[in-house]
Amino acid sequence: TNNSLQQPATFEQCNDPVLRLALQQCFMEAMISAAQRAQQGVRSVRIEEQEEQNDLDPVSVRKEPGESAADGFSWAAQLVDSLSISNDLENKASTSADVEVGELALPLSMRECLVCCELERNVLLSPCGHVVACEKCAVLLKKCLHCRKPIESAEKVPSCRECASRPAQVLTRPCAHFLVCGICLKAKFRRVGLAGELDNLTEPKDEENSKDHALKKQKLVHQLLLNGELCGNRTCPQCSAPVECLWTVETASLGLSQELLDRQHVEMERLPPPSAPYAPPLDKELRKLQHELQVMREQTRCPICLDRSRNLVFMCGHATCQWCGDQVTHCPICRRAVSDRIVLY
Template identity: 30%
Template sequence: LAVGRQHLQIVTLLCSKDANVNLVDKDGDTCLHEALRHHTLSQLKQLQDVGDSGRLMNIFTNSNGYEKRPSVAIACTLVMHGADLSARNKKNQKPFDLCPDPHLCRMLTQKYIEYNREHNNDQQLSQNSSLTECLVCSDNERDTLFQPCSHVVTCHLCASRVKKCLLCKENIQTRIQIEQCKICSQRRASVMYKPCGHLIACEECAGLMEKCFVCRVAIDSIVSFNELCCRNNDNLSIKSETLTPPIPTSSNDVSDAVALARLQQQLQEIREQVHCPICMDRLKNMVFLCGHGVCQSCGDRVQECPICRKPIEKSIILYT
């Protein structure tokens, strides 16, 4: 009724109160059908009042005050609140079938695209917020990693109350509170490394490392925080057997295994002395005032020393 009477303020008020703009009347017309029909009638009335062809063309080409016309403003308001451009009435007509004005059709199409983009973004934000909400209290964000299932379902205050994971029902052996990213110390860690299962870096810093910063195990893949919050992540469970070396069976095997382990340890210590502790790939060529060093590629990205966590006041490039 408000559209039929061309009451723009009432239409705007109803739309702001989340009124259904796609309701149909006995003829199957939606509000947008009615709005564009009124717009066409107003255009036709103007054509009857115009005498010469110059003024006739001016009706369609003059954009001054075009959007302020009640019929145009009402149609735009309806589309910006979810009016369906593809709805058909009982005569099988879409709203644009009732509107020969190409300028208005283009305008409504653009506003329809903008509405869908904003609506999809709102839905995505709502889904993300529900994923990060603690399943127990619903007040705090999830910040505790359960092991061995590798699910994140509660905040640290509620984690102690849960004996089995709420997603997979597996017994909880370890509860790990998720801390700040160990590289930038600005954002919360949100990426898990596989196969070691450590969650120590944010999404922005995760790509800097080729080996885990904690255990030095090579990184095969990474798992996002949203995946950790979902039920379908059975493949995330930490398989200890993949990291455990085979047990030697004879005395010779034992001695060889001990010697090999000692050599590997020595090699690892040498690597840690000369290689960047962040990426574990490039040689150290930048030193901070605290005495610790990294490669220049990683050093340019951090604001705190990754070893002692002191703020970086000055860096020195080493040339060899």
């Protein structure tokens, strides 16, 4: 009897203390009812089955004196099984979420602080834009450990601007404002059809491969800037400053030379603009086209009325509309006398 009253270890796996207490109480009542039936040796008719058995509250369940011991055991077993299933589902969901975030996490060599080698790098140095130290060690630095430039300010890496649940991994240059995290960045790659190229990038094994991997990823991120997927109109969404390029956290952590990055960006700018429908025109390009159209219209309009097109040419080479040209005796541009007129059709 003492061994049968031991509580199963599954109760300790329950995360809700109220539910665990209710299950323990129900289990103890089932055990006590079974012991009483064994001592008395009395068998009675089972109680009528309740019509809405699925809506029963586990806390309000009580075993009647006439219920058999097997019913108590079966009810407790059903509660234990349901508890185990719910815990398994929660563990699988949390494990899958950890795997999704872990796949996009940076390698340890890019995450650990270069000063203490214990905490993770989480501070952006300005104006160089490198991430080399943790929050505690960054206040002790006077110069960047990568480029040796003086540090004017240090800011902790903020959360993603879109999901606000993970640290951002892409920043603008030269204003150095963070944009999106790794998962949101992957969604943008999928939206423009570049997710396959991102998945084809192999994980780096040494420092040299890490630089090559960072340059390839930097090239893909710069395509998002050219396509207008990130920083529309090539302006920072936080300060509205012009954005020259985008950096990834890998680029900021490895401290790649600015000359190498500038050379890559120049090569990207020389490429023809994408013709895919996901590349919206920039406001700068629209303003340029509108200006060129206005210049063309002014060149074909009559310089006198500024309304009709030029279709009458003087011998000096200048032109007006036929209505105005028939009424003048001197060219309105060079002031020469009009000797003859040529009508254009």
